[in-house]
Amino acid sequence: MAGIIAQVYLGLLLTLVAIAIVPAALGWHATVIQTGSMQPHIDPGDVVVSSALSDDAPVPVGGVVQYRSPATAEPDHVARLRMHRIVTANDDGTYVTAGDANAEVDSTPLTREQITGQARLLVPFIGLPSLWIGHGNFLSLALVALLRTLPPRSSNPTPETVQVPADTADQELGAQLVPAGRPEPGRRSALALVGLATVGALVACRVPASTAGFTARTTTAGNTWTVAALPTLSLGRAAGYALLVATGIRNSSFLGTGSSVNGSVATSPGTSIDGFWPWDITGATDRNTTNARNARSDALTLYTALDAYPATKVIPPTLTGTLSPGVYTSTTGAFTISGTLTLDGGGDPSARFIFRATSITAAPRSTVTLTNDAFPNRVYWKSTTTITLGESSTGRGTYLASGDATASRNTSLYGRLISLNGAIAISRSTITNP
Amino acid sequence: MRAPSPRTRKIAGLSAGPIAVVLAGLLVWQGSTAAFTATTRNSGNSWATGQVALTDDDRGAAGFTVENLVPGSTGTKCIVVTSSSTVPGEVRSYAQNLSSSANGLEDHLMLQIERGSGGTFNDCTGFTPDPGTLPAQSLSTLAKANRDYATGASPWDTTGTRGEQKTYRGTWTFDTTGMTQQQVDALQGSRVSVDLVWELQSDEGPAA
Numbered sequence: 001m002a003g004i005i006a007q008v009y010l011g012l013l014l015t016l017v018a019i020a021i022v023p024a025a026l027g028w029h030a031t032v033i034q035t036g037s038m039q040p041h042i043d044p045g046d047v048v049v050s051s052a053l054s055d056d057a058p059v060p061v062g063g064v065v066q067y068r069s070p071a072t073a074e075p076d077h078v079a080r081l082r083m084h085r086i087v088t089a090n091d092d093g094t095y096v097t098a099g100d101a102n103a104e105v106d107s108t109p110l111t112r113e114q115i116t117g118q119a120r121l122l123v124p125f126i127g128l129p130s131l132w133i134g135h136g137n138f139l140s141l142a143l144v145a146l147l148r149t150l151p152p153r154s155s156n157p158t159p160e161t162v163q164v165p166a167d168t169a170d171q172e173l174g175a176q177l178v179p180a181g182r183p184e185p186g187r188r189s190a191l192a193l194v195g196l197a198t199v200g201a202l203v204a205c206r207v208p209a210s211t212a213g214f215t216a217r218t219t220t221a222g223n224t225w226t227v228a229a230l231p232t233l234s235l236g237r238a239a240g241y242a243l244l245v246a247t248g249i250r251n252s253s254f255l256g257t258g259s260s261v262n263g264s265v266a267t268s269p270g271t272s273i274d275g276f277w278p279w280d281i282t283g284a285t286d287r288n289t290t291n292a293r294n295a296r297s298d299a300l301t302l303y304t305a306l307d308a309y310p311a312t313k314v315i316p317p318t319l320t321g322t323l324s325p326g327v328y329t330s331t332t333g334a335f336t337i338s339g340t341l342t343l344d345g346g347g348d349p350s351a352r353f354i355f356r357a358t359s360i361t362a363a364p365r366s367t368v369t370l371t372n373d374a375f376p377n378r379v380y381w382k383s384t385t386t387i388t389l390g391e392s393s394t395g396r397g398t399y400l401a402s403g404d405a406t407a408s409r410n411t412s413l414y415g416r417l418i419s420l421n422g423a424i425a426i427s428r429s430t431i432t433n434p
Numbered sequence: 435m436r437a438p439s440p441r442t443r444k445i446a447g448l449s450a451g452p453i454a455v456v457l458a459g460l461l462v463w464q465g466s467t468a469a470f471t472a473t474t475r476n477s478g479n480s481w482a483t484g485q486v487a488l489t490d491d492d493r494g495a496a497g498f499t500v501e502n503l504v505p506g507s508t509g510t511k512c513i514v515v516t517s518s519s520t521v522p523g524e525v526r527s528y529a530q531n532l533s534s535s536a537n538g539l540e541d542h543l544m545l546q547i548e549r550g551s552g553g554t555f556n557d558c559t560g561f562t563p564d565p566g567t568l569p570a571q572s573l574s575t576l577a578k579a580n581r582d583y584a585t586g587a588s589p590w591d592t593t594g595t596r597g598e599q600k601t602y603r604g605t606w607t608f609d610t611t612g613m614t615q616q617q618v619d620a621l622q623g624s625r626v627s628v629d630l631v632w633e634l635q636s637d638e639g640p641a642a
Contacts, residue, residue, distance in 0.1 A: 012457050013453050015455045015459070068582070072585070074635075106583070107584075108582045121462055122465035215634070217631060219530075220496060220630050225498065225502065225543050225625070226501050227504075227625070230622055231502075312505070312506065348614040350616035351614070351615050
């Protein structure tokens with residue numbers, strides 16, 4: 001019986017080899033699988049026979065395909081053939097592939113052009129010798145070769161009755177007395193030859209190899225960056241007022257010359273506005289009217305909102321020279337404007353300047369000028385105590401003081417002077433609401 | 435034991451060939467059917483857990499969760515990636531799942547990833563970068579240029595030693611250079627989010 005088993009075994013091997021090789025005549029091609037990321041169904045050493053994917057055939061989603069993987073997509077930078085399963089189709093016409101044994105799908109999408117074949121037949125183990133040779137595993141190869149070429153043990157102990165060759169159809173059913181020694185060695189050597197041929201075929205069958213490509217992945221997911229939502233800076237209903245005060249405004253004339261205000265004047269909750277001739281103020285004079293109260297309310301909102309903007313630069317207390325847009329605080333807390341301070345908008349009409357200090361003083365004859373699209377409505381001066389504009393100084397922007405604000409003699413101000421909790425004193429000054 | 439009769443032997447001899455062919459056919463048929471018509475994936479088995487695996491030390495937390503950005507804000511974070519693979523391969527990093535904001539915050543969030551050693555998820559102290567780091571790029575550029583394994587960046591060739599590690603340091607900056615104040619203000623409250631992925635691939639099978 002051992003002889004029968006041996007014959008079946010060898011016949012099996014031959015058939016498998018044939019299945020692996022013959023379809024080449026039909027335009028199908030075989031490949032030896034090198035790695036195991038398609039397990040459990042496909043093991044290294046199996047041969048997969050694929051048919052070419054014809055142009056009018058759809059890409060087999062759910063099926064296994066062989067495809068060219070470019071050098072860039074390969075961990076060792078060598079282009080090779082891969083055999084993975086197509087898992088799903090993407091919206092953009094590419095496909096998602098995956099090795100059955102990998103926890104993750106492949107991250108590189110597959111295009112139709114890369115596909116070299118669709119897997120059709122799986123021929124198990126046949127490619128093992130080819131794989132062993134590829135990996136230099138000659139021991140396994142030698143063992144298998146040896147086993148296959150060992151002649152099978154004859155099942156017949158007596159020389160008179162021998163097994164007749166299966167292809168001799170005209171043999172009588174029954175024992176035939178044949179001289180011992182003649183067919184038996186012939187049979188043995190035939191089987192040995194078949195064994196050698198099988199091994200030879202397998203070795204010679206250096207079909208191209210396909211890799212399966214293992215993948216593992218780790219992710220740090222959901223990294224988020226959120227920009228701060230800062231309160232809007234707006235003058236609101238205080239926009240129309242050149243002077244806005246809490247307790248009262250006193251205008252002192254000097255040598256007979258008073259001040260002139262191009263804009264409106266308001267006090268709230270106080271009601272004292274004095275020292276002005278009627279023609280000094282072009283706009284309204286609101287003593288704690290609704291408009292005055294609304295204006296103060298919005299001015300308070302603006303004052304608080306200015307604190308929400310983080311400082312972009314902390315600079316020395318003397319402000320002079322040129323500055324670019326930003327939020328400035330002082331190293332000492334206080335700011336003094338000296339000489340000519342140029343605020344350069346850099347060509348951006350939305351450019352914004354914020355100066356935050358414990359007190360703000362404009363030195364006599366100092367000037368604030370604006371260039372390159374810097375505008376007075378986007379320049380903010382905030383003092384937690386007082387604001388003092390020195391004699392003959394020129395200021396630009398919205399000046400907000402918590403305490404008292406003073407515009408000394410011959411001050412020119414293009415903007416607004418606001419005292420949220422104190423009084424304003426001006427003398428022979430010109431305030432122009434932009 | 436009685437030896438099989440010549441008739442039995444002949445039948446057995448005659449049928450050896452066909453049996454072999456039928457057996458072979460069955461083997462191939464059964465294998466092919468199982469392998470090629472299965473449409474559900476058998477994922478996450480011993481290969482992933484035992485032999486080719488990559489982990490990081492973030493314990494599931496996101497690397498970066500930054501609030502209240504203002505122009506010029508910057509920060510840095512490290513993450514240690516460990517390979518427990520027993521085969522050599524290559525780890526590449528890339529970005530995925532960029533969720534963009536309405537006003538293009540992703541164009542102004544610059545991220546630089548350096549590969550090196552030292553440091554942990556909570557503390558970058560002791561991080562030493564490897565030479566040849568890429569400069570910072572905006573998240574939108576990163577997500578387009580390095581979006582999968584084939585286009586992945588910063589290749590780290592693993593030797594197949596279980597437990598080998600690399601630390602990756604990410605430095606981000608909210609860069610508003612060249613933007614008008616109006617554009618900067620329009621970004622207030624915007625949010626952008628992205629996944630950072632490290633993938634190890636190996637073309638060799640694990641050693642038997």
